[in-house]
Amino acid sequence: MEISILMWILGVVIILLDVWALASVWRTTKPMGTKVGWTVLILCLPMLGLAIWGIAGPRGVAIPPTSQRHSKG
Template sequence: MSSLATWALIGVATLVVLLDLWAIISIFRSDTNVNAKALWSLLIIIFPLLGLAIWGVAGPRGVTQGPSSPEHSK
């Protein structure tokens, strides 16, 4: 395998991992019940690409709270 192909695969794998982390964080910030959060997270962990695709189409929506900062708490 050429060096360029190796770097391309590393880039794609890094992108998939970052998207999976974003999806899992979004899942745990959603307002769904704990069981649904656990099932969605397991789906994404076990099947990273397929789970991310399914979550993107039919996943939980609605973030209960955004990141907290001192400016917003005033």
């Protein structure tokens, strides 16, 4: 009984992390093909795809701040 509860919790955590990763992928300014590739990888291999995306996925701010007030420069 305890193992099944832990598996449910683990499953929910993985699903939430996958949704977060997919949202991050689609917010980037990368080409559509890159976004589709990451989406397919994350959906087909939820744990492994998430790990690969976490290591090699898109990084950085999609659009840097343009206002002097909001930038530190």
